[in-house]
Amino acid sequence: MLIDRNTPFYVDDMPYSFVGIAAQIGKHDSGMHKHNRAQLLFAPHGCMSITLDGLHCVLPPTKAAWIPAGVEHCAIMRNVVAYRSLYFDPSNIDNLPIDLAVFNVTPLLKELIERMAFWEWDKPSSEQANTLALCCEELLHAEKYDLTLPLPTDKRLTVWLERIKTGDSLPQPLNEMSTQIGASSKTISRLFIKETGMPYQAWRQQWRLLTAIEQLSEKKSVSAVAHALEFSSDSAFIHFFKQHTGETPSHYMK
Structure with a gap:
């Protein structure tokens, strides 16, 4: 059902086994929440x-999340998003997926979501x-998409991480982050390996990749994304993107 910001909606109070909503949503932060329905x-x-569940990921128009x-x-x-939530x-x-997942959306699944x-x-x-x-049935057979980013939970990183998640700042190189956090590079490295399973530099590169996909999905140019993520040049960004996805930014987005 097409709704807007004035439509009363709290899914756990609804008497239906299935509920679908569609909306055009501008800049918005839902805040952490949960409900008794799978989504x-x-x-x-x-x-x-x-x-979700200690992970960060982005959903461009070819991906969906099962929660x-x-x-x-x-x-x-x-930015403005054509929001669909089932x-x-x-x-x-019956026959719903059990586990949290992000997966590729097939043309058939896309049409089903739009209808429902x-x-x-x-x-x-x-x-x-x-x-x-x-x-x-399509959900149970959907191809999983594993490009997610585990999030650290140490209290020393709380303010820093919130600024990263909201887009207010970029994750700096390790030596700059050390100065901002007030912890040694060795301590930060140990924290990230313990809490995310990744060295900080690998975590930072994964964050840049996810953010690049998000910004490209918003129709930003390769040059604009390269500049926003502080790559030395467009060609350096394209090389980085292809190294991690196997495709150039333009081909990936197609």
């Missing part, structure tokens, strides 16, 4: 940044059954 989150236009019931999550939109009651709907997001909430269950079953 499929997707944007056919624009890009969302999401944090099981009860999992805390937060969605951030920095909610499933796991106590009444605009359903009226009181659409009879008998008229939902076939499409709902096909959607669940």
Whole structure:
């Protein structure tokens, strides 16, 4: 169902086994929250940044997130996004995915999400059954997408990480970060390996890659993204992007 900011909506209070919503959302931060429904989150236009279960990832128009019931999550939109969210009651709907996942959206799944997001909430269950079953089947066989970023939880990094997540600053090189945090480079390196399983430099590069995908999804030029992420040149950014994805930025976004 198409909604706007004035539409009352709290999914856990709704009497339906399935609820779909569609909206045009501008700059928005949902805040960390959870609900009793499993959720499929997707944007056919624009890009969302999401944090869930200690992971950070981005959802360009070719990716979707499956969020099981009860999992805390937060969605951030920095520009206008065509927001699609499908909610499933796991106590009444069978064959739902069990685990948290980000996956590639096939053309068929995209069409199913678009159709179901605009359903009226009181659409009879008998008229939902076939499409709902096909959607669940597509979800169970969807190809997983593993480009996520684990987040550190140490209190010394809380303020720094919040600024990174909201886009207010970039993760600096290790020596600069050490000065800002007030901890030695050795301590920071040990923290990141312990809490994320990644050396800080690898974590920083993964963050730059995810942010690049987010900004490219917002139709920013290669030059603009390269400059925003402080690459020395466009060619250096393209080389970095291809090294990590196997494709140039323009080909990846197509």
